[in-house]
Amino acid sequence: MSIPPPPGPHQPDPAQGPTPAPDPYGPPPYGQQTHGQQAHGQHPYGQHPYGQPTYGQQPHGQPFGPPYQTWGQGYSPYARPSPVNGLAVASLVLGVLCCFPAVGLVLGVIALAQIKKKGQSGKGLAIAGSILSSLGLALWVTALATGGLSEAWDGFKKGATQGTAFSVVKGQCFDAPGESLEGLTYDVDEVPCAGEHDGEVFGEFTMTGGSAFPGNSAVSDVADEKCYPLQHAYAMDTWALPQNVDVYYFGPTRQSWRLGDREVTCIFGNTDDNATLTGSLRADETTLDTYQVSFLKSLDALDTVLREEPEDYPEDDLAGYRDWSRDVQDSLGEQIKVLRAHSWPAKADKPVAALVKDMEGARDEWAKAVAAAEDDDVDAFYTHYDKGYDYVDGPSTVTARKALGLATKRPTYDEDRGDGSGDSGGGELNV
Known part of the structure; x- marks a missing residue:
């Protein structure tokens, strides 16, 4: 029977069971070298020139292992976090603002590609920006299709x-x-x-x-x-x-x-x-009856012609006054026909008829004013001009207005006839 050889430095004793794993922070097993120590003595750089022990060796020559696990080359235990992709941030901002959704969507897609390639962070930002930009783009397309964008822009401009x-x-x-x-x-x-x-x-x-x-x-x-x-x-x-x-x-x-x-x-x-x-100053077809509207339209048509009186005096523009007087004469003839043809309430028949009679007299005076202007007779023109204006806002006009339930207080006008009869005498417009 052969006797097994005694256990060597590299062979464990079978009777003692398996050899436990060496403690990385304890002293090395007998016969093994420590880091920083050669097989036959200390490393030539193990002792500091000033007598201080080097890292990895205790005083009195007792070696020990490293205090923590070492890291691979180029990597520090205090590693910096990976930078956030700038395009991802921009995509999220544009997606939230919804001002340029198409740009935000493109930046989000580009950011995802860069993050994957460069190992950057910000993937969640890029995804969120892309989603918000997609929704914003859909809203813009809908607004363009329905005309809502145009209405919104008009509202913005007005505001x-x-x-x-x-x-x-x-x-x-x-x-x-x-x-x-x-x-x-x-x-x-x-x-x-x-x-x-x-x-x-x-x-x-x-x-x-x-x-x-x-x-x-x-x-x-x-x-x-x-x-x-x-x-x-x-x-x-x-x-x-x-x-x-x-x-x-x-x-x-x-x-x-x-x-x-x-x-x-x-x-x-x-x-x-x-x-x-x-109180409201509104007095139109929404607030007046049909008789009042017909009556006022007739008078306003004549007032419109009267307001077109030339700016110069008759002696400076007699030809212009001649043409204008003829327009007044024609307008009076038209409005006389309108008022006669219209049916009026019983209480307004006679007052309107009296007004029509005065308008006929005024028409004759304006016809004479035209003739005087053609003869270059300024004095005669003034005479018939004044008589032609006498019926305007005269007693017959007040009586007819009262019968129709309209205002009866005569307005005051500027001295210049050119301001127009029937005009409220409004002042200059201002911004």
């Missing part, structure tokens, strides 16, 4: 404009934030017309023009031309307008014109900055 009436429209009343309706107005508050208010909208129209602002004077001229006809359509009974009521308007400014603002809003306001209006 950004300066000097417009904003939400108030024809028939509505409002209070202005300032002490006057003149100057710039950035916002107004709608209020019931039954109570006190600063202004009442009686009409609106849209100007035409290119991108260049025409100037405040041009806007004022257009408003002056178009607001007054709208006034007479809204307040047909001009005698019912208070004497302290004037015509104003809200129009585009240089800044709002660049945004596409072309709207002019015509309004009634009090000439006294410290006073207000009370």
Whole structure:
């Protein structure tokens, strides 16, 4: 029987069982070398020149293992976090704002590719940005298809404009934030017309023009031309307008014109900055009966011609007054036919008939004024001119108005006849 050899330094004793795993932080087994120590003595660089032990060796020559597990080359135990992809952040921001959804979606896709390739972080940001941008893009497409984007843009432009009436429209009343309706107005508050208010909208129209602002004077001229006809359509009974009521308007400014603002809003306001209006001034087909409307339309047609009187004096433009007098004569003839052909309530038959008779007399005077102008007789023209105007707002007009339930207080006019009969004498329009 053979006797097994005694266990060597590399062979465990079978009787003692398996050899336990060496402790990486304990002393090495007998016969093994430590890191930093050669087989036959200390490493030549193991001792510091000044007598201090080197890392990996205790004093008195007792070696020990490393205090923690080492890391591979180029990697530190205090590793920095991977950078966040900038495109992912941009995609998320654009997706939240929904201002450029297509750009946000493209940036999100590019960010995902870069994150995968470079090992960057921000994948969740890129995915969220892509999803939000996709939803935003879908909303934009829907808005374009349904016209909602155009309405939203129009609303934005209207809200950004300066000097417009904003939400108030024809028939509505409002209070202005300032002490006057003149100057710039950035916002107004709608209020019931039954109570006190600063202004009442009686009409609106849209100007035409290119991108260049025409100037405040041009806007004022257009408003002056178009607001007054709208006034007479809204307040047909001009005698019912208070004497302290004037015509104003809200129009585009240089800044709002660049945004596409072309709207002019015509309004009634009090000439006294410290006073207000009370009650609606509306007197049109929505508030008057058919007799009142027919009567007022007839008188307004004649007043329209009277308002076209030449600006110069007859002695300076007798030919112009001759042509205008002929227009007045023709208009009187037409309105006489209209009033005669119309049926009136029993209480208004005789008053209207008396008015028609005065209108016939006035027509004869205007015919004589035409003849005097043709003869270059200025004095004779003035005589028939004054007699032709006598019937206007005369006693027969007041009686007919009273019979039809219209205002009977005669309005006052400027001395210049050119301001027009039947006009409320409104002042200058202002922005």
